[in-house]
Amino acid sequence: MEKTWKIVLFSCLLGSFLVSSSAQTCKTQTFSNSKQYANCSDLPHLNCFLHWTYDSAAGTVDMAFRHSGTSSERWSAWAINPSGPTMMGSQALVAYVNSSGLPHPFTTSIDSMNPSMQQSDLSFGVSDLMATFENNEMTIFAVLSIPENLLSTSQVWQEGPVTSDQLGAHPFSGGNVQSVGSVNFITGQSGGDGSAGSRVRRRN
Template identity: 45%
Template sequence: MHKAVLPVALFTLITLFASCFATQACNNHTFSNNRTFAKCVDLPVLNSSLHWNYNRSSYTLDLAFWHVGKTPSRWVAWAINPSGKHMIGSQALVAYQSNSNGSMRVYTSPVDSFATTLPEGRLKYWVSRLSATFEKESEMTIFAVVQLTSNMTTINQVWQEGPLNGKGDGPSAHATSGDHVKSFGSLNLVTGVTS
């Protein structure tokens, strides 16, 4: 009897611990540049979390997209999509570590096709204070302030990661299976509720 119950109890404890850790990860994170954020949410796939301050009077979103488990040969991106929960139409913030000098490259990129390699371009929203860090050989973070409109207390968000091209000077296409096709959802900036 005990032999049958022990594996189930152990599995339950491990699952409970993993669940508690996942829900606490973003709350326990501190940024090395001393930036602080009132709210955060652990995103369900791709080892990411979003941290933010939302100013309801000016409609500004001050954010940090934090991604863990990257190497210098990968890129990360976080985006708002005003037209739905999908890739096309996303207004993306992109970052990677340059192979040429090791500095961080961070820029904006509107996504207009499935075959995109995320070229630099202007977004539908004004973006300021755009920067990125790569720390501890595994943590990549994008920081930005995005000017939203009054009707955008709930946003569609999309996030992604993928390999750099052969030269290491820009993104290549990300995988199109598994968690890479599940990295989207909606977020209420006031309540923090996701779906």
């Protein structure tokens, strides 16, 4: 009887965890710095989310990219790519937990099929770059100064292993090869698989 109750209790706890994980959407997410954004999107692969506010007067996109259900032994990245929904040519924001136990964000331009994943400038300005790692969630914050031709563009997001501050190659199967799509920072549309998804608004 005791064994049966343990099995039932475990099943209930597991079911509760799965429901709470699957129920998470960008609309329910909050940030430790209390920031709020006008738009958000549930990206369709790798348990990732994009939040942003477009300031037309300043020509900037204030954004946050969140990767949930990850670990301190994985890196997380989000990028836009004017060349199309591929990794090659992507202008990326990357973050990982370094050997000191601190989240380390940086920018890098993906210019080959075997990128160095080292710090490099992007084709547009990036300011206020920071990252947090809490509750197995990596969040990258930044303000992008992007030209008009990139306000509607392709987006790519990715994750992979980290060993001793060295970023390894991401897996080449499953969601890792499907994590591409489009984003329109003006209309508030964002989606995966090269198509725009539903528009989501958040109140400030």
